[in-house]
Amino acid sequence: METRLTKKMAALQAAGRKGLFVYITVGVPDYERSLAAVKIAVENGADVIEVGLPFSDPMADGPVIQAASVQALKQGVNMQQELDFVRAVRRFSDVPLVAMGYMNNIYHYGLEKFVTDFQAAGLDGAIIPDLPHEESGELRDICAAHNFHLAEFITPGTTPARMEQTCKGATGFIYCVSHNGVTGVGKVDYKQIGEVCEQARNYTQTPLAVGFGIGSPEAAVAAAEHADAVIVGSAVVGRLLKDELPEAGTFIASLRQALDQAYCR
Amino acid sequence: MQKPGRFGQFGGQYVPEIVMPALNELEAAYNKYKDDPDFRKEFRYYLREYAGRPTGLYYADKLTQHYGKARIFLKREDLLHTGAHKINNALGQALLAKRMGKKKIIAETGAGQHGVATATVAALFGMECHVFMGEVDVERQKLNVFRMQLLGAKVIPVSSGTGTLKDATSEAIRYWATHIEDTHYIIGSAVGPHPYPTMVRDFQKVIGEEIRAQAEEKIGKLPDYVIACVGGGSNAIGTFYDFRNDASVKKIGVEAGGRGDATGDNAKTLSGTGEPGILHGAYSYLLQTPDGQVVEAYSISAGLDYPGVGPEHSFFKDTGIAEYVSVTDQEALDAFQRLSRIEGIIPAMESSHALAYLEKLMPQTTPEQNVVVTLSGRGDKDVQMVAKALGKELD
Numbered sequence: 040m041e042t043r044l045t046k047k048m049a050a051l052q053a054a055g056r057k058g059l060f061v062y063i064t065v066g067v068p069d070y071e072r073s074l075a076a077v078k079i080a081v082e083n084g085a086d087v088i089e090v091g092l093p094f095s096d097p098m099a100d101g102p103v104i105q106a107a108s109v110q111a112l113k114q115g116v117n118m119q120q121e122l123d124f125v126r127a128v129r130r131f132s133d134v135p136l137v138a139m140g141y142m143n144n145i146y147h148y149g150l151e152k153f154v155t156d157f158q159a160a161g162l163d164g165a166i167i168p169d170l171p172h173e174e175s176g177e178l179r180d181i182c183a184a185h186n187f188h189l190a191e192f193i194t195p196g197t198t199p200a201r202m203e204q205t206c207k208g209a210t211g212f213i214y215c216v217s218h219n220g221v222t223g224v225g226k227v228d229y230k231q232i233g234e235v236c237e238q239a240r241n242y243t244q245t246p247l248a249v250g251f252g253i254g255s256p257e258a259a260v261a262a263a264e265h266a267d268a269v270i271v272g273s274a275v276v277g278r279l280l281k282d283e284l285p286e287a288g289t290f291i292a293s294l295r296q297a298l299d300q301a302y303c304r
Numbered sequence: 305m306q307k308p309g310r311f312g313q314f315g316g317q318y319v320p321e322i323v324m325p326a327l328n329e330l331e332a333a334y335n336k337y338k339d340d341p342d343f344r345k346e347f348r349y350y351l352r353e354y355a356g357r358p359t360g361l362y363y364a365d366k367l368t369q370h371y372g373k374a375r376i377f378l379k380r381e382d383l384l385h386t387g388a389h390k391i392n393n394a395l396g397q398a399l400l401a402k403r404m405g406k407k408k409i410i411a412e413t414g415a416g417q418h419g420v421a422t423a424t425v426a427a428l429f430g431m432e433c434h435v436f437m438g439e440v441d442v443e444r445q446k447l448n449v450f451r452m453q454l455l456g457a458k459v460i461p462v463s464s465g466t467g468t469l470k471d472a473t474s475e476a477i478r479y480w481a482t483h484i485e486d487t488h489y490i491i492g493s494a495v496g497p498h499p500y501p502t503m504v505r506d507f508q509k510v511i512g513e514e515i516r517a518q519a520e521e522k523i524g525k526l527p528d529y530v531i532a533c534v535g536g537g538s539n540a541i542g543t544f545y546d547f548r549n550d551a552s553v554k555k556i557g558v559e560a561g562g563r564g565d566a567t568g569d570n571a572k573t574l575s576g577t578g579e580p581g582i583l584h585g586a587y588s589y590l591l592q593t594p595d596g597q598v599v600e601a602y603s604i605s606a607g608l609d610y611p612g613v614g615p616e617h618s619f620f621k622d623t624g625i626a627e628y629v630s631v632t633d634q635e636a637l638d639a640f641q642r643l644s645r646i647e648g649i650i651p652a653m654e655s656s657h658a659l660a661y662l663e664k665l666m667p668q669t670t671p672e673q674n675v676v677v678t679l680s681g682r683g684d685k686d687v688q689m690v691a692k693a694l695g696k697e698l699d
Contacts, residue, residue: 095597096465096583098474099320105464117595142318143582147596169582176460192321196484207489219322220482 040186044135044163044211047086048246048267057298058268059084059259060248061291062139064091064104065124066111066281073125076279079288081134083293088128089166089270092121092140099168101223103273107280118148122160129161137188137211139166142174154187160162164188164211172205179208190214193239193247195231206243207214213243215266217251223273224254233265256297263298309498311619317497319585322481330488331499333404338506343390343399347507350395354428355385357392357510361518366646371662374528374669378649379515379678381539388681389511390613394490396507398425399598400698401488406434408487412476414441414469414535415606416448417652417681418492423457425490433457436476438468448685468601469610473584493536494614495587501541501614508542515676516546523674529665531556532678533657534628535571535608537617544626545616554627556664557617558661559631560603571601573613574621574628588615603691604633605653605686631660637693639663640683652681653690675693 051058053074061080067073077088093111097104125136138157145153145167157165164187170178172191182189188211193202195218206213218225218231229249236247249262250270271294278287308331309315317327323655337343351357359380368376381389394411401409407427410433415420419435426433435452439461442449449459465471473491480489512530519527528548532540536556547553562570570576573589581590581597591599591611603609620626631639636653639660644650651659658677669675683690691698 096470098476098477098584099322102464109465112597141582143590143592143598144596146582147592147594168320169585171317171321171324173324174316174318194322196322196325198325202698216320216322219484221478292439 042163042186042188043133044087044137044188045136048212051086052145052267054209055303057263057302058086058206058246058248059295059298060087060089060250060268060270060271061085062089062270063279064093064107064276065244066093066113066114066116067276067279068110069114070120070124071117072282072284073279076287077128078131078282079284080275081132083288085134085291086268087137089137089139089272090121090125090140090162092144092151094141094144097141099221101273103277103280104222107276110280114268118144122156123247125157125160125162135163136161137164137166138162139168142167142170151181154181154185155247158185158187164190166190168216190302192216193235195219195235197235199238202239202242206239206245208247209243212246212248212268213239215247215249217249217262220251222251225252226260227252229261231263236265256293259294260297260301263302277284306331307581309502313618313619313624314586314615315498315501315584316587318582318587319497320481321476322484323477326480326484326495327499329404332341333400334499337400337403337630343403347396347399347493350399351510354394355391356383358514359383359456361515361522363522364647367643368667370646371602371666373392373666373671374673374675376662377527377674379511379543379676381511382649382651382655382679382682386421386424387684388417388421389508389542390418390492391424392510392542393504393507393538394418394421394425394479395488397488397503398429398431401431402429404488406486406488408434408483409490410434410436410476410479410487411490411492412436412469412472413492414472414484414609415685416441416445417607417685419452419459420540421458422490423452423455426457427455434460434479436462436479438472439463441469444606468600477523477584494541494616495537495584495586501586501616504538505541505545505616508538509545511539511542512544512546513680515543519674519676526550526553527676528552528673529556529675530557530678531658531661531675533558533608533654533680534574534613534617535560535610535654536612537614539678541614541616543678544620548625552629556661557626557628558657559628559630560605560608562604562694563631564632569602570630571603571609571611572630573611574617575630579620580618583612587614589620589621604636605657607652607654608657616619629661631657635660635663637690640690648681650683650687651679652660652683654684655680
């Protein structure tokens with residue numbers, strides 16, 4: 040079934056373009072400005088927005104998103120505000136929205152309630168970095184029943200056997216973690232995950248989005264080579280933490296331009 | 305059917321996909337070696353010759369007289385090399401890491417006891433060792449930091465989050481995710497994703513097995529109570545596990561009540577306001593806000609202030625296999641001094657929590673009964689902190 044996300048990915052593919060996902064933590068630098076940041080990101084060419092739900096112990100995140108989580112929680116960001124945030128974005132944009140949050144928050148909110156409430160608010164899917172395939176069965180079933188995307192993951196260490204198991208039922212997109220590590224700008228050799236992406240094509244038609252480490256237009260172009268989209272988080276959030284919204288916009292525009300120059304047919 | 309790595313509904317593997325291959329590799333290696341005669345032989349060798357097992361089950365005559373009720377025995381884990389039960393697990397995991405061909409070992413530590421145990425086995429087996437420690441704890445536990453450095457380990461202060469044990473644990477997991485090929489993560493308690501809670505319990509269950517044999521020898525029957533303190537819960541699960549099917553043996557886990565219930569400053573994950581949730585890879589009881597944000601635990605004892613708890617303890621609590629209670633900082637401080645004066649044994653502040661519960665338990669016992677308290681560690685490391693708590697100046 041079609042969603043905002045599948046429609047967007049299909050449109051990108053039809054145009055021969057690479058997708059650009061931008062991660063923004065709710066409440067950084069504050070609630071209003073994080074909402075403004077979504078608008079700026081979309082205006083500068085973001086195709087999908089990852090709505091970052093702050094957690095006290097973000098195990099998969101590097102220093103920048105950790106700092107963003109701390110700042111957001113200090114401001115009292117909670118699930119209710121996150122729900123309001125999604126609704127508020129929907130008032131000015133139909134950009135696909137995918138939450139990125141940790142399992143304990145979602146578990147506490149209630150799995151089914153999370154999917155139905157956030158979907159009603161306008162969310163299209165979720166990325167839960169501490170919920171590997173082995174543990175996601177119950178939530179996967181709920182998401183499937185509601186036509187709500189739950190991202191599967193592949194990493195440089197994912198074997199073909201595991202891909203076959205995890206990617207088979209994937210919808211929306213598959214999150215391809217570029218290197219062994221945590222989120223944050225760094226020097227990454229994108230060849231490795233590129234090869235894994237190529238393998239994954241044997242098991243799935245679902246679009247592949249590469250994330251972790253992307254901090255420059257060059258990195259975005261390299262990461263996109265074997266994928267359908269790239270995900271940029273820390274490089275944007277780092278600018279938002281410093282309250283540099285226009286700079287974040289310029290940066291996103293530079294990624295958009297580089298991707299379109301390198302890949303647009 | 306019960307999924308592997310689950311204790312009832314608790315446990316699991318809530319970790320980033322990056323870590324899954326390492327957990328699968330570890331599980332496969334553990335399953336391969338746990339019953340391997342050579343591995344068992346080598347593990348027993350180091351426990352005996354290097355760590356000093358078996359530890360005594362000491363009949364605390366004076367303490368028994370003090371209460372005038374049931375007989376009290378102390379399981380002397382405090383007499384082990386490095387001064388606490390932590391060495392049992394560190395040895396087991398290091399031997400496993402060696403067989404897995406890992407060159408580097410990492411660990412998290414709060415008070416520094418597990419860090420010291422890990423640095424010790426890394427030195428023994430010639431492995432590179434990094435220990436992650438919250439920067440607040442680095443400041444509080446300078447002596448143990450230096451101890452680890454003497455043993456050749458690199459101590460990495462962690463400033464993220466609240467700069468304490470839970471953040472050090474997150475940082476160790478992050479580092480592990482980045483160095484997964486050549487590094488083994490020796491988790492310090494019976495917490496974390498499967499297979500850790502099972503593996504750590506198996507390396508610690510020797511405590512309860514020895515208690516059983518020694519009780520048989522000394523009193524000709526099983527004890528009526530076994531008591532242990534619970535932070536993450538490794539000495540307690542080690543104490544309880546062998547008695548899990550013996551309903552006649554009451555198993556009591558004592559948590560840190562901190563400054564008391566009114567303040568909310570405590571580490572009463574199982575005996576207080578904790579609710580099931582997910583932290584550091586496992587579904588277990590957890591101190592958290594209604595929104596599912598993890599709350600910082602507090603205790604005078606740095607080894608007990610962890611907001612989570614091993615998933616098997618959550619299972620034991622819900623099934624009634626064990627009972628979980630708490631004592632306050634002050635009650636533990638009193639017990640610390642009491643055992644020092646009465647028996648000439650300075651217990652770790654962690655173990656002092658288990659001892660403090662005797663104040664509540666002993667009046668309900670009879671002289672025919674037998675109580676075993678696991679003395680998980682010795683108290684030398686706590687002397688400075690206790691002096692401060694008692695308002696004494698040391699210089």
